[in-house]
Amino acid sequence: MSKEGKYNRYQRQVILNEFGTVSQDKLFSVKVLVIGAGGLGCPALQYLAAAGVGQIGIVDFDIISLTNLQRQVLYATEEVGRGKAETAAKKIRALNPEIKVEVFNTRIQNSNALELISPYDIVLDGSDNFATRYLLNDACVLLNKPLIYGAVFQFEGQVGVFNLEDKLTQIKANYRDLFPLPPLEKLSCNEIGVIGVLPGIIGVMQAAETIKIVTGVGMPSTNKIISYNVLNNRFYEVEIVPNENMGSVMPKSKAEFLKFDYECFCSAPPINEQITPEDFYELLKNEKITVIDVREMDELPLISWVENINLPMSEFESGIKSISRTSKIVLICQSGKRSLAALQILKSKNPGREVFSLIGGLDAWEKKRENSV
Amino acid sequence: MAIKLLTFGQITEIIGQSESTVNAMDSDALKAQLIMQFPGLKDLQFAIAVNKYVINENTGLKDGDTVALLPPFSGG
Structure with missing residues (x-):
């Protein structure tokens, strides 16, 4: 032409x-x-x-x-x-x-x-x-x-x-x-x-x-x-x-990209990955579990009734590596929303881990404790 | 203190109007106040823009500011 x-x-x-x-x-x-x-x-x-x-x-x-x-x-x-x-x-x-x-x-x-x-x-x-x-x-x-x-x-x-x-x-x-x-x-x-x-x-x-x-x-x-x-x-x-x-x-790298589970990251966690305060109470009594508080460092009330790791959402990604590889994990925040997001992150990086998010968070847990007293 | 609130997508559906006037000291307080009033917002992700800039941390608000709540859309 x-x-x-x-x-x-x-x-x-x-x-x-x-x-x-x-x-x-x-x-x-x-x-x-x-x-x-x-x-x-x-x-x-x-x-x-x-x-x-x-x-x-x-x-x-x-x-x-x-x-x-x-x-x-x-x-x-x-x-x-x-x-x-x-x-x-x-x-x-x-x-x-x-x-x-x-x-x-x-x-x-x-x-x-x-x-x-x-x-x-x-x-x-x-x-x-x-x-x-x-x-x-x-x-x-x-x-x-x-x-x-x-x-x-x-x-x-x-x-x-x-x-x-x-x-x-x-x-x-x-x-x-x-x-x-x-x-x-x-x-x-x-x-x-x-x-x-x-x-x-x-x-x-x-x-x-x-x-x-x-x-x-x-x-x-x-x-x-x-x-x-x-x-x-x-x-x-x-x-x-x-x-x-x-x-x-x-x-952050091609290798990490190839492993990232986007379907899991973008779908609401199934209900069997969410735990009610009642079931959480039972789990605490019967098993050794890792409890992770994903609230920021300065958030109150502090959790004193169970041994826990504080891994705020802002540092969650970098902190994941330090989490025990063996026991079940329960993620906790104030209302149960951030812990769900943390669960998504954890599952997308480590498919197959047994991870739960506490439904309703500390608010629901406190309510359960008040009711049972 | 009057803040102009603009909402989009699903957030407008929950709040019932796309434009309203609210009172809040800062963006965190505004968010908490809205979630209290409209619990349906709790399960949504949305970006917050103050005077047309997306904010990444709690931001003070003053009279006349415009706050926009933008949820992500997935449709194509």
Whole structure:
């Protein structure tokens, strides 16, 4: 193709003074990996392909279902039952045969994430669950790749750019700086309603952030989260700073990453890992157990009625190694919430350990003691 | 002391409105007060932003401040 010819398709953006052939050439040479070809991924893929992103990777293991079509606009009714990754690839190749498209019909997980992401320059998160979101974040931090975050809930969406250094402030924040721990919920996104246009808007915003980062045109939302509400058209932007005091448990090496159990980290601990004050009392009488108080050092009342280790949440990760490897562990805090979070951390690092969280925490324990006196 | 409280996602569902006025000395007190009033908040994780900056530790509040409570969304 002639030198001019290769810009023909992109003429409307190339003629922008701020953009030009310089920006177009940057897009030609960039590789973007899109995780999830769903509500966010479909519109993002369309616009990235149309804009002339040189190489696009699509990772999705799912098949198209009828209830996807309300928002996953790359797919046709007759394609229900087909694989999302290859169908999306077919559509964007038809839209723009000049770009390279790679299909990964697979679920992204510890074992393949680093390999999938490494050849790419930027990752766009269009996933639909917390386990994948934490996994992508951690992988991008380890590999030093910018992560374009997008997520939706009912009528509201969030967009942000993580793991990209702000040139002015030198700050580089990530998803765990904003949300060190996932919520203890079991609802999958497929069960939460979403208005169809919303992922369309958020996915296109993610594509826009990607294009701004690649070309250097404009101001990407680096270290920021933008919330958008489709019902009242309200945007709200907040700035994120690195968060060192939350005791988050991000894997610090590739080896740690490969071992981290994201499913466990992001799912509410089963009820059999939670212990009632009554059962805890019985356990204390009958067995040698390790009791760990995860409250901060200065929190009262001190626990004097049982031998215990104080391992505050802020130091929990580093302190885990010192915990006895043999006995059962009961984690305690004031209300039972932080001990659940600690249980998640412990289980994600040491699957198979017998660990319990005291339901209702010290509050419930004190109440039981008052009642029994 | 009037603090403007903005909420998002599930937090708005629990509190019942996305914008309200509250009184609190600092972010910890505000959080405790909200959890007391709306126990459903106890099981949620959310980021707290004071005047559009996400905070990582207890932060003093003054008249006219805006506090936003942002839960993570997972949907895609």
